[in-house]
Amino acid sequence: MKPLKLTIKNIASFTGEHAIDFSLLGNMFLICGKTGSGKTTVLDSLTYALYGSLPGSRRQNEIRSLRSDFCGPQEECYVELDFMLNGKTYRVRRTLPVDRITRNGTVAANAEEVELYRLDGTEAELMSRQKSEADSLIQSLISLSADEFSRIILLPQGDFAEFLRQKSSERKIVLSKLFPIERFTRTAERLKEKRNSLSSMLEEVMGNLQRLEQAFPGSQAGERIREYENEAEKASKKCEELRALLFDIQTESRGLEEKIGLHGDYEAAVKELEKLLSQADEQKADEENLSQLREAVRIEPFLDAAEQAQAKRNRIQKDSADVQSQLENLARIKTDSESRRDEYERFRERIPELSSLIQNAQLALGAAEELRTAEQRLCGIENGIQNESAAIQSINEKLEPLQKIAQNEDSLREAGEAAERELFATEYLHLKALEKDAHKTESDLQKTAENARIILNGFSEERENIRKTSGAYFLAQNLEEGKPCPVCGSLHHPHPAESEKQTLGLEEKIRTQQNLCEQAERSLRKAQDDKKELQGRIAQSRENLARFTEDFIAECEKEAENIDTASVAERQKTARREREKQAAAYTEFEKACALIREYEAALKIPQEKLRELEKDKAAAQAAFEHGQRQLADLLSRIPADIPQSGQAAAEAEQRAQTVQNILTSLRGERERLENAVRAYDEQRTRTEKAIAELTGKEAVLKSELNSSEKENDSCRTTLYEAVENSVFVSAARDITERIERIRAVLQNKAYINELERKIENYKTEKQRLEILCGEKKALLSGSLEEMQAARERLSLQKNETEKDLGESENALADIRTKLSDAKAKAGEYEHLEKRRKELFAELADYEKIYNAVSGKNPKKIQLESWILQMYLEEVCLYAAKRLERISDGRYTMYVKDADGGRGYRGLDLEIYDSYTGKRRACSTLSGGETFMASISLALAVSDTVQAKNGGVQLDSLFIDEGFGSLDDTALEKALSVLDEIRGSRCIGLVSHVASLKTRIGARLEIEKGLTGSRIKTVQG
Template sequence: MRLHRLDITAFGPFGGSQSVDFDALSAAGLFLLHGPTGAGKTSVLDAVCYALYGAVPGARQSGSGQGMNLRSDHAEPRTRTEVRLDLTVAGRRLEVTRQPPWERPKLRGKGTTVDKAQTWLREYDGAAGAWKDLSRSHQEIGAEFEQLLGMSREQFCQVVLLPQGDFARFLRADAEARGRLLGRLFDTQRFADVEKRLAERRRATEARVREGDAALLADAHRMQQEAGDAMELPELAPGDPGLADAVLEAAAVARVTARERLTVAHCRLAAAESAHAATRRALEDVRELARLQSRFAGARQRAERLQERAGDHHEDRQRMERARKAEAVAPALELREAAEEEHRRAARAEARARGMLPDSHTDAGVGGLSSAARRAAEELGGLDAARRAERRLTGLAEERSALDRQDRADEDVLREAETWLAEWDTTRAALQSRVDSAQEAATRAEQLAVRRDPMRGRLDAARTRDRLAADLEEAQQRADASGQRALDARAHWLDLKEQRLNGIAAELAAHLTDGEPCAVCGATEHPAPARKVAGHVDRETEDRAHRAWQQAETRHTEDDQRLSAVREALAAATAEAGDTPTAQLEEAAAELEREYARARRDASALHAAHEELRRTEQEREQRLTDRQQAAVRAASRLTRRDALEREQAQLEAELTKARGTSGSVAARAAQLERQVTLLTEAADAARTAEDSAQRLKDADARLADVAYRAGFDTPQAAADALLDPAAHRELQHRLDTWQTEEAAVRAVLAEADTAHAAQQPPAEPATAEHAAATAERRLREAASARDAAARCCTELDRLSARATEAVRRLAPLREEYDRVARLAALTAGTSADNERRMRLESYVLAARLEQVAAAATARLQRMSSGRYTLVHSDDRTGRGRSGLGLHVVDAWTGRERDTATLSGGETFFASLALALGLADVVTDEAGGVRLDTLFIDEGFGSLDDQTLDEVLDVLDSLRERDRSVGIVSHVPDLRRRVHAQLEVVKGRSGSALRQRGV
């Protein structure tokens, strides 16, 4: 990648338009970017990063990498912020232009509006000699540059814009911090994902194995419940080896015991069935004897009760005979009663009909009434035409009323339409203003949404910073306390050791035996062996104090490691959050959220405003149409009203003749209809009354004749002998019951078995029932025991088969778990086979760090005149894991030491060499993309003249690879040594750029 030209407008501290000719600066190979503090040296590098990735370096972002905070405060209100970069990458000449969101004054009216961010990408076509457009999509252009460069924004800022401060921290950081930085640069997330995936698979497989063992144990518990004391469960937990074999062995023992119990239950059941059958037969014999004896006694009692009721039975038979004779007279009686009832109804109907007639027709006969009804009907038929005319006249009046209502409705429509249309212009302007306001709010909400996530991230980092600041003090106190305890424990151990050495003679004397040589002097006589004094310290006490010191030392080491981790985390959080107080960030974040909520709330009315404007325009069209149609209807109603008035006059003349003295033709017709109806009903009622009187006379004669032939003196005597259906059924039931009971008694008394049983002694069924109940209870118990034993065998067979199948299914799963567990432990660095406890990701990063150290050493030796060499170390540090150690070898002393022990100047050129080496390795990792332009930011002020010359020689040697290096510094001595310069001049109206020595 080679930069050609950079154009900046209203960006950062640059209020106007500034240009940088990188081709002229790069011709010298080494150029200097300098200026006073705060002039904007770093903003030039920010502009390069923003042009490529649409965001500035992470440490300098404030809210959003492409937000309006990039705009210069010195710029004119109508000058838009813009960055244009011309560069060559991967053999292609490209030009990218970016414009961040811009809050500008409105073209009309007061206030401001926000324009969206704009991005253009063009490519130079050498054959055509012209630029051609490629894309205007912000996301597509960012993805295109990330693919061409092979680096993310973070990698680019670390490789091309070399921040020395980051690498100085890298030299002093521990393995975990180095791992995080290298992981971001070399994208080793896939290896971390492999570790995570293997760990997840191990947990999942282990859970499945435990789940299978738990199911197997559950089946074993169910088998134990079925088998009772015949089965003992193994004392193993899910996941323990040997669980399956132990469960299957216990199940086999339980099945054999259950089958033996089933055989014994079968034998007991056969014996109980035989005893139960014998007692049931004896019980049935006793019950039969008792039944026959009770049957004979009951028959004798029933015979005695029949003899007592013999007189009543004779009277019932005589009464039934008279009722049968009276049944022949019943039809004539019913006929006479029906004729009498009919005659009474007809007489009442005739009286009621004659009472409603006029006095002139009250005494008329049937013929007179019929003649009067015919005359009234003929007069009614002549009024049909008049009634139709009268109905038409009523319809005409209703039609004219409807025309009047339509006139009033159309007048209301015309008046309302005119009123509404008069306010149309004002209404439309108000609705359009609502649409415009909602649209501006939607645009503002999009711009604010871009700034929310970075602000939240910075706020979280600030909170983490505050929390870690408190944790740092606590960790420092804990480390100091544990260090003091370790010193006290060591002093105590040394005191005890000294006391033991002072009394070691007594300890040796305790093992002396007369006649045996002394282990010290060899003498066989021991006249005065030393004796233990009070408070003697033995070896066990000394060892216990030594172990206490070691444990205290271990805790002190752990506390120091935790303190280092807290310091590193605090530095990272401070780098991300800056020095801004958390309360201020919370207030800024809350204000941003409130602005975003207000914008979203105002923007939510956009759709409703559009819809209301559309509905209002539709209503205007409808009201114009209604006004036109109302005018047309009013004209047509005038013609119709004239025709109705002529027809009404004609009909009123006809009806005046037809009404006569009545108020209307309808009233006259109703009067005649009522008269015809009353006369017709009266004639019919009189005719019906005459017919019913004749039928009543005939029924009386027939009834007297039938009663005489049936043997009754009068019809009333026959009526008294009749029985109603209920009484007849009751009497017949008593007669039938008597006959049935008499026959049944004679039959029972004639039975031979019953008579023989009556001569036997009284039966005792209670004793037989007790014996049968006892035998049945024993049979149920035996059957229940047999069924329980059978169920137990069946359930044990089923559960054993299921357990065997479960063991068969679990076998490959156990093998898979063992294999995955070994792999997961190996990649996580916890396996005994992983001697250095190095994780897979750390292993890959260690290889990368080894490459970086080798590439950095080539330059570090030259900068340090061959004194220093960077080497990678994979030794373990403390109790942690190994793989990311970095040491420096000092050729003057021949010793290897940690990079954190370098002085300030040594740290600078070591970090510079490390940065250049990392740039080479990341470039190769990215696919060999050439980086022809590099920038080095600050740090030269800590070097002496000789070291500075050596460092500049190394940088100047980069031209051998056709590279140009830009040094960002305000060190005065560099202005004499580097001739090609880009100066940033600070002024009240903003900063400006000047190129010198090119």
């Protein structure tokens, strides 16, 4: 990932919009400025644009701190970054949340907005506007998480310096975030879970085996199964014998039952025949009823024809009477209509007059509506004039106090410059006082180191003198038994020369004094490093003073000659408070000026509206007066006899309502007359038409009545002849009674088929029973009493046999149940034993693997610690080469070989010093040495991550602070290393060290002001 352009608006100390074009800065540039000016804000903005969070431990809860304190609560705050990755260009824009007031008065925050684009020339293709989706896309593109980015791309020097001084347990946590060991951790957890699961399963199987052994010993299973099988075979044979005996008994019983059944069948058939013969009289009555019903059905068509002819004649007679009555009513209606003809003719003449009056009333209504509209418009204009006048007055009242504040601009600016001048002066004086203290400290430490070295030289000379006077002792140190003495040649040395006691004490003093010398020199080097850093800050402060007059600078220089730290501290606090006070006052002044411009712009709007309203008022007044005259003229044309036509209303609503009432009255009268005339014409037409239709219908009905009389006489004659020739002649003396008898018989017409079936069934059943009785009687043989006694005997024998069979089958079932249970337990025992062996073998394998990865191994190291050790050794390999180069071959970094406790072995670092030939802990390094080691370590982590993951392109590096602790030589070495590794990378250095400006031409200068910081780009 390589940044191309960063745009920020109202972020942290920056007010307004600021853009950084990284393409103008080359591959290495410096981000410099005073403390608190906003150098680190540039790196924060990069991280926030990509990940929506801040570097390090600040994270989400401090995102709101990015919002500038100099901007208004509703002003937009955003970060926009264009960056290149794999030859493609992307743009991401994030807008910070803004607080808003809800309807119920509470404060709520709008959500953060994010947009991700793919850029192709001048075209921008939107990839996402959803925060979660955009975050996921960016992380997949860069292949680094926010933690990895903040540690690998930003290279925070303080963090890596802290990493050098951390304990093994703390260092393990940091390495776990930098390198992917989650899958190894998960593997160890899964192995533990699998081992525990297998152990639980084995315990469960062992418990089941123990319970089964107690209930059913496995050694006796075969013998029990054989016993149960023999008993089952014997019981099965006995059951088969009893079933055969039972079958013979049942066969004999069925034959006997058939013979006994023949006697019963014969007796039943005889009883059924006797019952049927008792129904002979009923059968005879049914035959007589069937004969009469068939005769009545033959006469039924003649009876129906006579009845239909009679009904037709009666209907025609009734229709004829109805027509005659209707003709009489229509004649009376026609006479009444003729008497009212003149009245309705007058109605016809009145309708056109009313239409003309309605037209005039409609015109008057339109005029009244126009008059009301004109009056409303006039009232609206007058209200608008009042509102705009009130708005102008309100704005003028707000402007008056703001204009008083704006008149103090010159005094505020002068006071602010004076406060800033005093603050810069006190800062410079404070640094100069610290420089005096640093000179004194350096001088004292230099004297201490020289004195310690003089004492050490004295001890060394004394030791050398003793050596010269005690040569025999030093020769005796090299004597070995069996080898000749270089002085006397003896092979035995019973009394070698001894050293004086003072020599041993002197060696202890020399070692102690050497430690004191080293400690004094380290303290001196640290004091010199601190002094160099202080001189850089003084140079920066001197540049700040260069903005003022030479006399002021000379006055500060003169005052610095006699200043001390204690006297300038309170003055510096007062200057800072005064500057903050003046900055706040100037901020209020700028806000007042902004409000004045807003109010002056807002004042023009109501003034312009007021002028336009004054013009519109004259036109509206003229339109209102014209409408009044037009309405009065139209109302005068309506006759006085129309209701409400003479009323005059003063108000607009009353005028319109009066005209509307007149129009409604005219329309109602016209509608009434039109309806009356229309109803009269329709009634007259209907009456004449109905008279003509009924006259024709009367003639038709007379003709139909003559024909129906003849038809009725003919049908009745035919019916009488049919009745006289039927069986019903003897049923009654009169023809009418005979016909009624026929009608009564015909009511049972639906049962004719049923009677026919009943009679036929009787005959058929009688014949069948007579034949059956003859056949059953021929089959009878033997005595019924003997057969019943034999049946009783067989029943007793069957019951005893079934009882014996049931007992034998129950015994067989019990034996088979025991046999099945024995076989099942034997199979279960075999299965559990097999499962136990399998689980035991599998658990042993997993136990070995888990012990290997969990630290229960000969080296007592966990898998994740071993993986991190491999990563750390690779990082240390890269770091050692760079550290050796920066330190001119003096220092090299190693992973400590000593064992660590609790699984942290191999995670300690140490530094080899070629000057002393010894290794020492990282915590003993000075400030400059720590920077050299931490920059080497940071770059090594970056190299390791890129080497391990080919998908990660580390095209950018940003190094934040740490250069102030280096001397000129070490600084040049560090810059040369960075220059070697940059290649096509973009490397940014964040520092306030003044000397870096002369070494790095391209830079971003962050200038701090009273109302916020600004960015100045200087091209190399």
